[in-house]
Amino acid sequence: MADQSKFWRTVIYGVLFLVAVYYLLPLYVMLTTSVKSMDEIRAGNLLSLPLDITFAAWSKAWSSACTGVDCGGLAPYFWNSVMMVIPAVAISTVLGAVNGYVLSKWQFRGSEVVFAMILFGVFIPFQVLLLPMAQTLGVFGMASSISGLVFVHVVCGLASTTLFFRNYYVGIPDELIKAARLDGAGFWRIFFRIILPMSTPILTVTVIWQFTQIWNDFLFGVVFSSIESRPITVGLNNLANTSTSVKEYNVDMAAALIAALPTIVVYVLAGKYFVRGLTAGAVKG
Amino acid sequence: MGALAIKNVTKSFGDTHILKGINIEIDAGQFLILVGPSGCGKSTLMNIIAGLEAPTSGEVHIADRVVNNVAPKDRDIAMVFQSYALYPTMNVRQNIAFGLETRKVPKAEQDEIIARVAKMLQIEHLLGRKPSELSGGQRQRVAMGRALARNPKLFLFDEPLSNLDAKLRVEMRAEIKQLHQRLKTTIVYVTHDQIEAMTLGDRIAVMKDGVIQQFGSPQEIYDAPANLFVAGFIGSPAMNFIPCHIAEQQGVIGVALQGEGEPVFCALPPRLAQAGRVGQAVILGLRPEQFDLAGAGNGVACRIRIIEPTGPDTMLFSQLNGRDIIARVHPRHAPQPGELAWLAPDLGKAVLFDAVTETRLS
Amino acid sequence: MSTTTHSAHYGFAERWLPRLVLAPSFVLSLVFIYGFIAWNGYLSFTASRIMPNYEWVGLDQYRILFENERWWVAVQNLGLFGLLFIAGAMGIGIFLAVLLDQKIRAEGVLRTIYLYPLALSFIVTGTAWKWMLNPGLGLEKLMHDWGFANFTFDWLVNPDYSIYTVVIAAIWQSSGFVMALFLAGLRGIDDSIIKAAQIDGASLPRIYWRIVLPALRPVFFSTLMILSHIAIKSFDLVMALTGGGPGFSSDVPATFMYQMAFTRGQMGLGAASSMMMLATVAALVVPYLYSELRSKRRG
Numbered sequence: 001m002a003d004q005s006k007f008w009r010t011v012i013y014g015v016l017f018l019v020a021v022y023y024l025l026p027l028y029v030m031l032t033t034s035v036k037s038m039d040e041i042r043a044g045n046l047l048s049l050p051l052d053i054t055f056a057a058w059s060k061a062w063s064s065a066c067t068g069v070d071c072g073g074l075a076p077y078f079w080n081s082v083m084m085v086i087p088a089v090a091i092s093t094v095l096g097a098v099n100g101y102v103l104s105k106w107q108f109r110g111s112e113v114v115f116a117m118i119l120f121g122v123f124i125p126f127q128v129l130l131l132p133m134a135q136t137l138g139v140f141g142m143a144s145s146i147s148g149l150v151f152v153h154v155v156c157g158l159a160s161t162t163l164f165f166r167n168y169y170v171g172i173p174d175e176l177i178k179a180a181r182l183d184g185a186g187f188w189r190i191f192f193r194i195i196l197p198m199s200t201p202i203l204t205v206t207v208i209w210q211f212t213q214i215w216n217d218f219l220f221g222v223v224f225s226s227i228e229s230r231p232i233t234v235g236l237n238n239l240a241n242t243s244t245s246v247k248e249y250n251v252d253m254a255a256a257l258i259a260a261l262p263t264i265v266v267y268v269l270a271g272k273y274f275v276r277g278l279t280a281g282a283v284k285g
Numbered sequence: 286m287g288a289l290a291i292k293n294v295t296k297s298f299g300d301t302h303i304l305k306g307i308n309i310e311i312d313a314g315q316f317l318i319l320v321g322p323s324g325c326g327k328s329t330l331m332n333i334i335a336g337l338e339a340p341t342s343g344e345v346h347i348a349d350r351v352v353n354n355v356a357p358k359d360r361d362i363a364m365v366f367q368s369y370a371l372y373p374t375m376n377v378r379q380n381i382a383f384g385l386e387t388r389k390v391p392k393a394e395q396d397e398i399i400a401r402v403a404k405m406l407q408i409e410h411l412l413g414r415k416p417s418e419l420s421g422g423q424r425q426r427v428a429m430g431r432a433l434a435r436n437p438k439l440f441l442f443d444e445p446l447s448n449l450d451a452k453l454r455v456e457m458r459a460e461i462k463q464l465h466q467r468l469k470t471t472i473v474y475v476t477h478d479q480i481e482a483m484t485l486g487d488r489i490a491v492m493k494d495g496v497i498q499q500f501g502s503p504q505e506i507y508d509a510p511a512n513l514f515v516a517g518f519i520g521s522p523a524m525n526f527i528p529c530h531i532a533e534q535q536g537v538i539g540v541a542l543q544g545e546g547e548p549v550f551c552a553l554p555p556r557l558a559q560a561g562r563v564g565q566a567v568i569l570g571l572r573p574e575q576f577d578l579a580g581a582g583n584g585v586a587c588r589i590r591i592i593e594p595t596g597p598d599t600m601l602f603s604q605l606n607g608r609d610i611i612a613r614v615h616p617r618h619a620p621q622p623g624e625l626a627w628l629a630p631d632l633g634k635a636v637l638f639d640a641v642t643e644t645r646l647s
Numbered sequence: 648m649s650t651t652t653h654s655a656h657y658g659f660a661e662r663w664l665p666r667l668v669l670a671p672s673f674v675l676s677l678v679f680i681y682g683f684i685a686w687n688g689y690l691s692f693t694a695s696r697i698m699p700n701y702e703w704v705g706l707d708q709y710r711i712l713f714e715n716e717r718w719w720v721a722v723q724n725l726g727l728f729g730l731l732f733i734a735g736a737m738g739i740g741i742f743l744a745v746l747l748d749q750k751i752r753a754e755g756v757l758r759t760i761y762l763y764p765l766a767l768s769f770i771v772t773g774t775a776w777k778w779m780l781n782p783g784l785g786l787e788k789l790m791h792d793w794g795f796a797n798f799t800f801d802w803l804v805n806p807d808y809s810i811y812t813v814v815i816a817a818i819w820q821s822s823g824f825v826m827a828l829f830l831a832g833l834r835g836i837d838d839s840i841i842k843a844a845q846i847d848g849a850s851l852p853r854i855y856w857r858i859v860l861p862a863l864r865p866v867f868f869s870t871l872m873i874l875s876h877i878a879i880k881s882f883d884l885v886m887a888l889t890g891g892g893p894g895f896s897s898d899v900p901a902t903f904m905y906q907m908a909f910t911r912g913q914m915g916l917g918a919a920s921s922m923m924m925l926a927t928v929a930a931l932v933v934p935y936l937y938s939e940l941r942s943k944r945r946g
Contacts, residue, residue: 012746020760026775045789098668106665114673121680123932125880127904127921132683155679158672178337179370183384184358187664197374216768218883233770237887240774249778256774260767267766275827
C-alpha cells in the first residue's frame, strides 16, 4: 500500500516536472538563441547551449534592427509603449475604482442596468469597434497618436476594471458605509478615508492586469498607430516579419525578450496578484 | 419627555409590506428592546430610526423633533452594528476619532473624549491596534466606544452580541446593562434572542410580520403575553399550550387535564373563572415552572418520556391532553423516564388564550 | 432586508454624486461601445470601401462575405482551432490542476512556471514558436541532430497544417490559465466531501471523476466561455506566427476582418465580418450570462 502510493507520487512528480520543462523550453530557447551568433545557430540546434555568449543581437534588436523600412531597433517602440501604458492604466484604474464604488455601495435606480452594460463590454470582440473608432479618432485628430491609443485602451479597459473593483467592493460589508454615514462622512470622504485604504489588493490586481493587457495588445496598436506611435508589439511583429535576405533569429529572440521583459518582471514580482486578476477576470459577478 | 416616538410607521417595497403601522414611544433613559424572529422587520425599523432607510409613511420623532427629513449624521444618534463595522485600516484610536473628526471637534477635545471613553470601556491598552488584532469581545467594546464618544441622544444597538460566543455574550450583556445604568442614556436594542430581551430591556416590543405583537415591560410580557406568539417566543423552555374546554363542575369553573389516567378537573383562579365562558374552547398556557411534583394520587398522573437534567432544575417531558409538555422540577425528586409522575399544575398564574383568535383572555 | 436600500436622507450631493461619478463611464461605453457597434452594423450595410460610403446596399456585403472562399477558410480554421485549442487547453489544464492538488511540495514554483506564458504577449509567443517550428533550423534540425534523419516538420509553411501550429502555441500559452481556474475551484471544495468518499472506499481517481470534477461544473462552464471567447478574438498569435499564411491557409475571422478593413480597402466587408464575430460571441455569451444571473438571483 505504502509502496504503491510512493510509486504513484513519483509518477506525479515526474509528470509535473516534465510539463514544467515543456513550459520552460521556449523561454530557454529564446534566451540561448538571443546570445548566440548566427553562425553558432546554424552550427548547433535549438537546445544546444551557447558556446560563445554575445549580446550583439540584443544591442541590434534594441537600437539598429530593421522593422520594415526604418532601422532604429525596438527602442522607439518600447518608449511608445511606456508612454501609452502609464496614462492608460492610470485612467482606467481610477475610473474603475470609482465606478465599482458607486455600483456596489451607492446603487440607484438604474445602476444595475449600467453595470450590465459595462459587464457585457468584457465580452465584445473589439473588431466591431475598429472601423468607427478609426473614423472618430481621425475626426478628433487623434488617429495614429499615442493619445488616441490611450483613449481606446481606457474605453475598452473600463469593463474589466469596473468589474474588478465592483466585485471586490461588494465584499465590503454595507454596515461599514452605514457606520461612516452615521459618523458624518459623505460620498468622497467615505471613499478616500475608508474604502480606498482597504483597496490595496484590488488596486494591485487591476494595475497589473491592465498593464499586462495594454502592454501586450497588438490589435489596437496595429490599427490605430503610425510610424511614430507604434507600440512594442507592433515593432516586434514588424521586426520578426521583415523579409530580409537572411533571417536573424538571434535578433528576433532578443527583440521578443525585450518586448516580454516588462510583463515578465511584473509577473515575477507580483505573480500572486496577476493570478488573482486572471481568476477575477473569469467573471464571477 | 419623549426620547423616541415612532408614529404609524410603515415600510413597503412594492407589494411587500415590511412594517405595517408601528407605534412606539419611550422616555429618555429607557432601554427599548425590539425583539422578534428574523424577517419580522425589526432591523428595518432600526434603520428607519437611524435614517439609513426612509419610512413609506409615518413619523419618527427623536427628542420631540420630527426627524423624517434629517440626515442620519444630524439625528444625534450612534449605532453599534452586529459586525461591529470597525474601519479595518484605522487603529482603535482613529476609529473612535473618525466621527469626531468629521464633526470638526478640536483635536484637544478629541483626545480628551477618547481617553475618557477608553477608560470607561477599559480599552486604553488597545488604542494603537488595528481591528484585525482584536478579539471579538474587544471589537465589541471598541464599537461601543465609537458610539459613546459622540455622546448622542440615542444609542442604537443592532444585534450587537450575536457574533460572540455564549460565555462572552453573557459578560457583554451585563456590561451593556451596567453602562446603561451608569450613563442613563436612551437605548434602542434589536435582538432575536429573548433572553437578551428579558435581561436588558425596560420596555420590550415583540415583533412579528411587521406588526408589534406586544409592547410592555419584561415582566408584563412574561406574565401576561398578549397572544400565543408572544407567549411561545418569550421564555425558555417555551410555555406549554394545552387545549381544553372550560367546564363547570359542582359550581366550580375549571378545565379537565388528562395525562395517563382519568381526566382530572382543575379549578381556574377567580380572575379567569367567568361563568360566561363555560363551554368555550381555550388554550391553557402554563409555564414549565408552574408544575410541581405531587405525591401519588394528587395532581395529574403523567408518563414521563424523557428527562433533561440541567443542573439546578430537571426538565420532564410528558403529555397533557395529547400535547407535549415540559415541566421544570427540582432534581431531587425527579422521576426516571418511563415512570409515572404526579404533576400538580399551579393555575394561579396560568393564562388562557382563545383557541380561534389566539389572543389572551383577560 | 439586507439589500442595499435606496435609502433616503442622502443630501443633495449624496443623491447626485453617484450618478455624476458613473456618468463618464456610462457615456463612454454607451457611445464608444454600443454606439460604435451600431455604427459598425450600419457600415456593414453600405458599399464602403477605402472610405466610408453611406450608400445603403442592404445585405450585399453579407452575400459577398458568404460567397467568399477566404471567409469560409477563416471560419473553418476558427472551428478547427477553437475545438482543438479548447479541448487541449482544458484537458491539460484540468490534468495539471488535479495533479497539483495532491499536496505537491514545489507547488508554488510549478504553478509559477505553468502560468508565466500568460504574462507574455501573443506576439512574443508567436515569434518564439515561429523560430522553434521553422523548417530549417528549428525542431527539424534538432531531431536530425538527435539521429532522426528522416524527420520533417514543415507545418508552418504547409497550407494544410499551418493552423495547427497556432493550436500548439495557443495551448502552450493558455493551459496554465485553465489550471489556475480549476485549482482555485478545487481548493474551494469542502475537504470533508473527499474524506467521506474515502471512508466509503472510493479510490482517488474515482473520487475526482465522480465527485470533485462534477462539483466544478460552474468553473468548467466559465472556463469554456473564456476559452471560446479567446479563440474567437484570436488575432495576434496568428499574425505573429503565420500572418494568416501561407496564402490565406491559416486565416481566422479576426485576421480576415483586419485584412479586409485595413489593407484591402473593403470596409463594408470588414464590418460585415466583424458583425458575424459579434453575433458568434453573443450567441455564446448571452445564454451564459443569463443563466449566471438567474442562478444568482435564485441563490
